[in-house]
Amino acid sequence: xxxxxxxxxxxxxxCRSCVVACKxxxxxxxxxWWNRVVTPGSERHLTPPEKGKEYFLPIHCQHCNNAPCEKVxxxxxxxxxxxxxxxxxxxxxxxxxxxxAACPYGVRQFNWEDPKKATARYGYQxxxxxxHPQEFRLKGRLVYMPSRFKGVVEKCNFCVHYADKGLDxxxxxxxxxxxxxxxxxxxxxxxxxxxxRDKNGFTLLPxxxxxxxxxxxxxKRKEV
Amino acid sequence: xxxxxxxxxxxxxxxxxxxxxxxxxxxxxGLVLTNMRNSYTWGLYVAGLAFFVGNxxxxxVLSSMIYLFGVTSLKPFAKIGALCxxxxxxxxxxxxxxxxxxxxxxxxxxxxxxxxxxxxxDIIVLNLYAALSLLYLYLLMLxxxxxxxxxxxxxxxHPKEFSEKWAKRLAPYxxxxxxxxxxxxxWIFATQGARDWWNSAVLAPDFVAAxxxxxxxxxxxxxxxxxxxxxxxxxxYRTMAIFIAVALFTHIFFMYNDFFIxxxxxxxxxxxxxxxxxxxxxxxxxxxxxAPLAGVILLLSSNxxxxxxxxxxxxxxxxxxxxxxxxLLMPGAFDRVPLTIAPLGMxxxxxxxxxxxxxxxxxxxxxxxxxxYFPSGIEIAIFLGVLAYVGFLIILAIDRxxxxxxxxxxx
Ligand code: SF4
Ligand code: SF4
Numbered sequence: 228x229x230x231x232x233x234x235x236x237x238x239x240x241x242c243r244s245c246v247v248a249c250k251x252x253x254x255x256x257x258x259x260w261w262n263r264v265v266t267p268g269s270e271r272h273l274t275p276p277e278k279g280k281e282y283f284l285p286i287h288c289q290h291c292n293n294a295p296c297e298k299v300x301x302x303x304x305x306x307x308x309x310x311x312x313x314x315x316x317x318x319x320x321x322x323x324x325x326x327x328a329a330c331p332y333g334v335r336q337f338n339w340e341d342p343k344k345a346t347a348r349y350g351y352q353x354x355x356x357x358x359h360p361q362e363f364r365l366k367g368r369l370v371y372m373p374s375r376f377k378g379v380v381e382k383c384n385f386c387v388h389y390a391d392k393g394l395d396x397x398x399x400x401x402x403x404x405x406x407x408x409x410x411x412x413x414x415x416x417x418x419x420x421x422x423x424r425d426k427n428g429f430t431l432l433p434x435x436x437x438x439x440x441x442x443x444x445x446x447k448r449k450e451v
Numbered sequence: 452x453x454x455x456x457x458x459x460x461x462x463x464x465x466x467x468x469x470x471x472x473x474x475x476x477x478x479x480x481g482l483v484l485t486n487m488r489n490s491y492t493w494g495l496y497v498a499g500l501a502f503f504v505g506n507x508x509x510x511x512v513l514s515s516m517i518y519l520f521g522v523t524s525l526k527p528f529a530k531i532g533a534l535c536x537x538x539x540x541x542x543x544x545x546x547x548x549x550x551x552x553x554x555x556x557x558x559x560x561x562x563x564x565x566x567x568x569x570x571x572x573d574i575i576v577l578n579l580y581a582a583l584s585l586l587y588l589y590l591l592m593l594x595x596x597x598x599x600x601x602x603x604x605x606x607x608x609h610p611k612e613f614s615e616k617w618a619k620r621l622a623p624y625x626x627x628x629x630x631x632x633x634x635x636x637x638w639i640f641a642t643q644g645a646r647d648w649w650n651s652a653v654l655a656p657d658f659v660a661a662x663x664x665x666x667x668x669x670x671x672x673x674x675x676x677x678x679x680x681x682x683x684x685x686x687x688y689r690t691m692a693i694f695i696a697v698a699l700f701t702h703i704f705f706m707y708n709d710f711f712i713x714x715x716x717x718x719x720x721x722x723x724x725x726x727x728x729x730x731x732x733x734x735x736x737x738x739x740x741x742a743p744l745a746g747v748i749l750l751l752s753s754n755x756x757x758x759x760x761x762x763x764x765x766x767x768x769x770x771x772x773x774x775x776x777x778x779l780l781m782p783g784a785f786d787r788v789p790l791t792i793a794p795l796g797m798x799x800x801x802x803x804x805x806x807x808x809x810x811x812x813x814x815x816x817x818x819x820x821x822x823x824y825f826p827s828g829i830e831i832a833i834f835l836g837v838l839a840y841v842g843f844l845i846i847l848a849i850d851r852x853x854x855x856x857x858x859x860x861x862x
Contacts, residue, residue: 257811258807258810258817259807259809260807260817260818263804263805263807263818265802265804265805267792267794267795267797267802267804268794268797268800268802276794277797280794280797282795284804286790286804295643295644295645298567298568299567299568299569299570299642299643300565300568301560301564301565301568301571302559302560302562302564302565303563303564303565304559319556319563320552320553321552321554321556321559321560322482322552322553322556323550323552324493324550324552325568325570325639327489327492328492328493328643328645328646328784328785329643329645331644331645331790332789332790333489333788333789333804333806335489336489336807336809337482337488337489337492337552337809338481338552339481339482339483339487339488339810340481340482340483340810341481345810345811376553377481377553378481378482378551378552379552379553380552431790431792432792435644437644445795446795
């Protein structure tokens with residue numbers, strides 16, 4: 228089993244619902260975003276860089292098979308699960324940020340200050356907080372917690388805390404365009420493997436040799 | 452104790468204290484007090500690691516020159532060499548400490564080391580090198596321990612011969628360790644395919660070359676400060692000057708060789724990276740080349756070598772130039788977001804995918820493609836504290852230990 232994701236750029240409407248769902252479900256402190264959606268070629272989101280040319284590109288951790296972030300981590304805080312998911316153990320991380328220098332996709336985020344303090348700067352009414360309230364341990368390792376420690380790294384955890392309950396990641400469930408699909412990339416008959424085959428799935432920065440488990444399907448035309 | 456030593460202790464002591472206080476504040480508030488952010492994750496602290504590791508080269512290179520290659524004129528300076536090596540390699544570890552977000556968890560390095568990480572290898576070789584240079588210093592001082600220091604002296608029949616014999620035996624290992632710390636520190640950067648600026652096979656050899664220049668310049672500087680100019684040292688100073696010059700020319704050759712190859716091929720990514728150093732940091736780059744070059748050209752002139760002041764200025768230029776060189780490791784790697792894509796269906800367009808900055812500020816962009824980094828006051832205070840530690844340790848050791856004693860008795 229190699230858990231992978233396919234994102235159909237034809238179906239992505241650039242609404243950033245996945246970004247919001249991800250931020251809220253995973254209690255990301257102010258300033259940190261595990262997931263982002265951009266309009267390639269344009270300075271502004273949702274603005275065509277050229278007349279008639281516009282598509283949207285969601286980016287988060289690519290759960291690389293040859294993950295440089297994992298290889299550089301001096302304490303094995305960043306590690307790969309059996310299903311290929313790359314995780315960060317919040318209790319283990321020493322905060323050296325080597326992994327952030329190593330990741331070519333810029334998806335890793337650091338807790339530069341106490342996350343509670345950071346989020347207080349939002350000034351939400353009545354101290355409103357968000358996020359899945361329970362911490363989650365996978366084989367004893369703390370891979371999700373609603374309030375992070377100061378000075379540790381975080382990034383997309385493929386919603387392991389939901390996968391454990393048989394649920395798809397928050398971004399998949401929250402996508403109104405149904406652009407996101409999760410499945411087994413090792414199984415040639417799985418829906419995701421078929422999508423990659425039939426629709427010319429590609430990965431980002433193949434030249435870096437990271438071998439991502441996140442694939443993209445190219446868009447055919449401009450979404451209007 | 453002389454007044455100049457007292458002033459030295461006072462200045463370095465105060466700077467160390469200030470650095471310690473700054474680190475305390477940073478531990479409490481978090482690395483938000485630095486000017487690094489998600490898109491610019493390493494700065495002055497890591498540049499400091501590279502700088503001090505490089506400076507540590509001189510010491511054991513000196514001892515290996517004496518004991519492996521028979522350059523006996525350098526013998527009076529062997530102890531200063533080992534001392535500078537120890538001071539700088541421990542400073543390298545101190546410089547990287549404040550970069551750690553959770554310093555309390557450092558025990559994880561012992562409990563759960565991850566053997567594929569170049570950082571783990573580096574920590575091991577740096578500690579080995581520190582131990583080795585301390586051992587070297589001890590061996591070299593062995594024949595000269597007097598008074599209360601006699602208590603720590605190893606009881607051997609012929610301390611002089613013993614010291615000589617073991618210094619010789621250890622020399623090959625110290626040379627290997629000296630090369631090792633630079634190569635492995637360079638691998639921390641050079642292995643990173645995500646950063647085109649670092650990902651080069653020449654980085655490690657270049658690191659060694661730059662280290663030999665700045666490391667030897669530091670030893671020369673300390674020798675000049677303690678022994679001054681004397682006829683009997685002319686030959687030794689000349690040898691060091693030539694050695695520094697050869698190392699520096701090699702470093703500049705390695706550096707420009709790399710630039711040239713990338714420039715000639717002209718890939719957009721490579722040109723973008725080069726333009727950071729050559730345009731955005733043009734002045735700093737000019738300094739990193741011109742200052743040390745001027746320094747070695749001066750040192751090579753026998754007239755300049757008649758003035759201790761001029762020689763010290765030259766050493767200072769070399770060390771400052773290499774410091775700027777180490778600092779410039781960062782902009783080339785972090786000023787440009789590594790994830791740049793060619794948007795589908797568009798010609799000749801390159802698009803940098805913005806990164807979340809990591810800090811919420813009402814007036815600041817949430818996602819950034821550029822981050823202007825200059826170290827914050829806290830970072831500078833901590834760095835100066837580490838620099839002061841090097842000075843403090845060297846003055847203290849020279850004051851308390853038989854490092855320059857015998858020569859003093861002669862004058
Ligand atoms: S995308 Fe970055 S953080 Fe995610 S596995 Fe790859 S290298 Fe690591
Ligand atoms: S910041 Fe944490 S997860 Fe990243 S390399 Fe350092 S210890 Fe590992």
